Amino acid sequence: MAVIRLHLPPDRSYDIVCGRGILGQIGGRLSATGGRRAVVIADAAVSATHGRRVAESLADSGIQVLPVEIPAGEGSKSVAEAGRVWGLLADQAVDRNTHVVAVGGGVVGDLAGFVAATFARGIPVWQVPTTLVAQVDSAIGGKTGINLPAGKNLVGAFWQPSGVFADIDALATLPHREYVSGLAEVVKYGMIFDPDFFAWLEANAADLVARSPDQLMHAVERSAALKAAVVERDEREITGARAALNYGHTFAHAFETAAGYGRLLHGEAVAIGMSCAARLAADMGRLAADIPARQDALVARLGLPVSLAGVGPLDADELLAIMARDKKSLDRRLRFVLPSRIGAVALVGDVDEARVRRVLAG
Ligand SMILES: NC(=O)c1ccc[n+]([C@@H]2O[C@H](COP(=O)([O-])OP(=O)(O)OC[C@H]3O[C@@H](n4cnc5c(N)ncnc54)[C@H](O)[C@@H]3O)[C@@H](O)[C@H]2O)c1
Ligand SMILES: [Zn+2]
Numbered sequence: 001m002a003v004i005r006l007h008l009p010p011d012r013s014y015d016i017v018c019g020r021g022i023l024g025q026i027g028g029r030l031s032a033t034g035g036r037r038a039v040v041i042a043d044a045a046v047s048a049t050h051g052r053r054v055a056e057s058l059a060d061s062g063i064q065v066l067p068v069e070i071p072a073g074e075g076s077k078s079v080a081e082a083g084r085v086w087g088l089l090a091d092q093a094v095d096r097n098t099h100v101v102a103v104g105g106g107v108v109g110d111l112a113g114f115v116a117a118t119f120a121r122g123i124p125v126w127q128v129p130t131t132l133v134a135q136v137d138s139a140i141g142g143k144t145g146i147n148l149p150a151g152k153n154l155v156g157a158f159w160q161p162s163g164v165f166a167d168i169d170a171l172a173t174l175p176h177r178e179y180v181s182g183l184a185e186v187v188k189y190g191m192i193f194d195p196d197f198f199a200w201l202e203a204n205a206a207d208l209v210a211r212s213p214d215q216l217m218h219a220v221e222r223s224a225a226l227k228a229a230v231v232e233r234d235e236r237e238i239t240g241a242r243a244a245l246n247y248g249h250t251f252a253h254a255f256e257t258a259a260g261y262g263r264l265l266h267g268e269a270v271a272i273g274m275s276c277a278a279r280l281a282a283d284m285g286r287l288a289a290d291i292p293a294r295q296d297a298l299v300a301r302l303g304l305p306v307s308l309a310g311v312g313p314l315d316a317d318e319l320l321a322i323m324a325r326d327k328k329s330l331d332r333r334l335r336f337v338l339p340s341r342i343g344a345v346a347l348v349g350d351v352d353e354a355r356v357r358r359v360l361a362g
């Protein structure tokens with residue numbers, strides 16, 4: 001087991017606990033902070049398994065539990081679902097001494113976090129991520145939110161959790177495609193922050209695909225620590241440090257939007273997006289020419305795509321228009337997080353459109 005402390009001002013600092021079979025510790029940790037009631041908000045795919053283990057741990061510590069089940073899928077990050085959960089909390093006379101515990105992937109973490117951020121002007125939330133994406137990314141850092149028909153994550157709040165419990169045993173039931181998709185974000189951490197970790201991923205790719213516990217534990221722990229460190233430096237995405245996490249994501253969001261949500265999993269889009277970003281950086285002379293192929297080789301060994309070949313043709317004009325609208329681009333100019341070597345990235349503005357077209361053409 002590893003405990004990573006995320007250091008922010010005292011009222012917002014917390015522990016990220018990574019390990020095997022740790023869900024039984026939640027009750028003790030939550031009751032130690034004074035929690036007496038808990039609303040366990042769980043994804044339908046895990047409510048009977050991991051959700052139940054969490055509820056039992058809480059009950060064993062004398063905490064009164066209200067279970068709430070959320071339908072699986074991105075559709076639950078909605079105004080309607082947030083409204084339903086607010087209503088349930090109001091019916092139960094939930095007050096600020098009641099804690100929310102989110103059990104599931106990024107969908108439930110973002111929804112439950114947002115509900116906790118807003119109900120009674122904010123009640124504590126604990127994150128129990130059960131997908132790889134959630135363990136290495138979404139459960140850490142306090143970004144919460146829901147979608148609107150006009151776009152993803154348009155309504156949200158920064159609301160740091162009181163603690164995070166990443167139990168790698170919970171990933172055993174994750175479908176293969178979902179699991180592998182999460183590995184794209186793991187590669188991202190190596191590329192943007194940590195060359196040694198990148199080399200370690202190259203040496204351990206096969207074991208990671210096989211979910212070997214020791215390798216999986218190291219990958220989750222290292223990724224969580226790198227995410228925590230950048231959140232400490234830039235809690236609210238103001239200094240620019242947190243922007244590094246968007247490596248591959250300007251391309252990825254365009255692919256997801258143009259392909260239609262659901263065709264590509266987010267991590268698959270990120271894998272292709274990182275390939276494009278690395279090739280763009282090399283084309284601009286910002287990155288050594290051999291690095292894009294090295295990154296592609298690792299990504300491919302993890303079972304992820306490195307090109308749009310399997311997605312079908314996407315219109316370059318449409319992709320460029322979506323990227324120019326991206327939150328990261330100023331004045332509709334194209335702006336990307338680009339690597340300068342393995343382990344370092346920079347935000348690069350005013351990128352020439354012709355270069356981007358070349359990269360998209362493959
Ligand atoms: N807040 C942030 O900083 C942040 C960062 C990255 C992503 N996100 C958000 O996270 C969401 C994606 O998260 P995700 O990839 O975890 O998707 P998800 O929450 O939809 O989970 C993926 C699928 O796995 C199922 N599932 C979850 N845990 C399982 C388990 N242990 N066993 C079997 N099935 C399980 C779910 O029911 C779902 O069908 C997106 O909405 C994205 O916007 C947020
Ligand atoms: Zn991502």
